[in-house]
Amino acid sequence: MPDQRSAPAVEEGSADAILIRRTMAEIGPVADKVTSYFYALLFVRHPELRALFPAAMDTQRERLLKALLTAAENLDDTSVLVDYLQNLGRGHRKYGTRPEHYPAVGECLIGALSRYAATVWSPETEAAWVRAYTTMSQVMIDAAAADELRSPPWWHAEIVTHDLRTPDIAIITLRPDQPYPFLAGQYTSVETPWWPRAWRHYSFASAPRSDGLLTFHVKAVPAGWVSNALVHRARPGDVIRLGPPTGSMTVDHTTDSGLLCLGGGTGIAPIKALIEDVAERGARRPVEVFYGARTDHDLYDIDTMLRLQQSHSWLSVRAFIDQQAHVQLPDALRDYGPWNEYDAYLSGPPGMIRSGIDTLRDIGVPRSRIRHDSVEELLVVGN
Numbered sequence: 001m002p003d004q005r006s007a008p009a010v011e012e013g014s015a016d017a018i019l020i021r022r023t024m025a026e027i028g029p030v031a032d033k034v035t036s037y038f039y040a041l042l043f044v045r046h047p048e049l050r051a052l053f054p055a056a057m058d059t060q061r062e063r064l065l066k067a068l069l070t071a072a073e074n075l076d077d078t079s080v081l082v083d084y085l086q087n088l089g090r091g092h093r094k095y096g097t098r099p100e101h102y103p104a105v106g107e108c109l110i111g112a113l114s115r116y117a118a119t120v121w122s123p124e125t126e127a128a129w130v131r132a133y134t135t136m137s138q139v140m141i142d143a144a145a146a147d148e149l150r151s152p153p154w155w156h157a158e159i160v161t162h163d164l165r166t167p168d169i170a171i172i173t174l175r176p177d178q179p180y181p182f183l184a185g186q187y188t189s190v191e192t193p194w195w196p197r198a199w200r201h202y203s204f205a206s207a208p209r210s211d212g213l214l215t216f217h218v219k220a221v222p223a224g225w226v227s228n229a230l231v232h233r234a235r236p237g238d239v240i241r242l243g244p245p246t247g248s249m250t251v252d253h254t255t256d257s258g259l260l261c262l263g264g265g266t267g268i269a270p271i272k273a274l275i276e277d278v279a280e281r282g283a284r285r286p287v288e289v290f291y292g293a294r295t296d297h298d299l300y301d302i303d304t305m306l307r308l309q310q311s312h313s314w315l316s317v318r319a320f321i322d323q324q325a326h327v328q329l330p331d332a333l334r335d336y337g338p339w340n341e342y343d344a345y346l347s348g349p350p351g352m353i354r355s356g357i358d359t360l361r362d363i364g365v366p367r368s369r370i371r372h373d374s375v376e377e378l379l380v381v382g383n
C-alpha cells in the first residue's frame with residue numbers, strides 16, 4: 001500500500017497522475033541521489049550510451065530532473081505536456097538519440113525511482129510510470145521522426161565576427177551552413193568544438209536577416225565552460241553547432257498592443273530582436289524598454305539601443321544601473337505606466353524574471369500578457 005502520510009491533503013487528477021506526483025514528492029529531497037543513481041545504472045547497463053552525453057554531467061543532471069518535474073506537473077494538461085515533449089523530442093535529435101534508446105532510459109529511470117521512492121512504490125505505481133513513460137517517449141519519438149522530414153538535427157555555423165565588448169562579454173556573428181529559420185525572441189542551443197556534447201542556450205540578438213547571419217551576446221560566467229570558450233577562445237573561422245530554434249517569447253502580430261520589455265544584462269539580446277521585428281512590420285506600436293545592469297560597464301549595448309530609439313519614434317529606452325539607483329530593475333516599472341494595455345516581455349537572470357513577474361502581477365498586468373523563457377531552462381542558459 002502506498003504510504004498515505006506523504007500524500008497531500010487533497011489529491012486531484014487521474015489515478016496515474018496522483019501516483020506519479022507522490023513519487024516525485026518522495027524523491028524531491030533526494031533528487032541529486034536519484035539522478036546520479038539513474039545515470040550510473042544507465043551507463044553500467046548500456047555503456048554504448050555514454051558517448052551521447054557530455055564529459056561533465058552537472059548540467060545534464062539538472063535537465064533530466066527538470067524534464068521529469070515538468071512532465072509530472074502537467075500530466076493531466078495534455079496540450080502543455082504534448083507541446084513540451086514534442087519540443088524535447090525534436091531537441092534530442094542533435095544528441096543522436098534513436099527510438100531504441102528510450103526503453104533503456106525508461107528501465108533505468110524506473111530502477112532509480114523505485115529505489116529512492118521505496119515507501120510509496122507499489123505495483124500500481126510502477127504500472128503508472130510505465131504507462132506515462134511509454135506515452136511520453138512515443139510523443140518524443142514521433143516528433144523527432146516528423147522533424148526529420150523538415151530539418152537537419154543540427155546546423156554548423158561559422159563565426160564571422162567576434163567583438164569583445166567588455167572583458168567578459170562578446171557579440172558573436174555566425175553564418176549557418178544552411179538556412180536557419182527562426183522567429184525574433186527565440187533561442188537555440190549551442191555546442192562548441194572545445195566541449196563536445198555540452199549544449200547551452202543563447203537567445204538570438206537580431207530578428208532574421210536577409211543575409212542569413214545570426215548574432216548572440218555571450219557573457220563568460222564563472223565555471224561556465226561553454227560561455228568562457230565562446231568569449232575567450234572562439235575566433236572568426238571557428239565552427240560551432242546549433243540546435244533547432246525554440247521559445248515562445250515572440251511578438252504577437254495579430255494585435256497592435258504595446259510591448260513592455262525588461263532586459264537585464266545580456267537579457268537585452270532578444271529584446272533587440274523584438275524591436276527589429278516590430279520595426280520590420282512597419283507597425284507603429286509603442287515599445288518601452290527597461291534595460292538594467294549592475295554597472296556602467298555591463299550596459300554594453302546601450303549605444304545600439306539609443307541608436308534604435310533615435311530611428312524609431314515609437315521606441316523608448318530607459319537604462320538603470322543598480323549601483324547608482326539602488327533599486328533592482330523590476331522596481332523601476334512601478335514609476336511608469338500604466339501597463340495594462342501592454343504585453344510584457346522579460347529577459348534576463350532567473351531572479352529578475354521571477355521578481356519581474358511578481359511586480360507586473362502586483363501592478364495589475366494579467367499573467368497571460370507576460371512572456372518569458374522557461375526559468376528552469378534559464379538556469380542552464382549562458383553557462
Ligand SMILES: NC(=O)C1=CN([C@@H]2O[C@H](COP(=O)(O)OP(=O)(O)OC[C@H]3O[C@@H](n4cnc5c(N)ncnc54)[C@H](O)[C@@H]3O)[C@@H](O)[C@H]2O)C=CC1
Binds near residue numbers: 264352
Ligand atoms: N531569454 C532570456 O531570458 C535571456 C536570459 N539571459 C540571462 O540573463 C542573465 C544575464 O546575466 P548578467 O548580465 O550577469 O545579469 P546581472 O546579474 O548582472 O543582472 C542584470 C540585471 O538584472 C537585475 N537583476 C538580477 N537579479 C535580480 C533579482 N533577483 N531581482 C531583480 N532584479 C535582478 C539586475 O538588477 C540587473 O539590472 C544570465 O543569467 C542569462 O542566462 C540572457 C539572455 C537571454
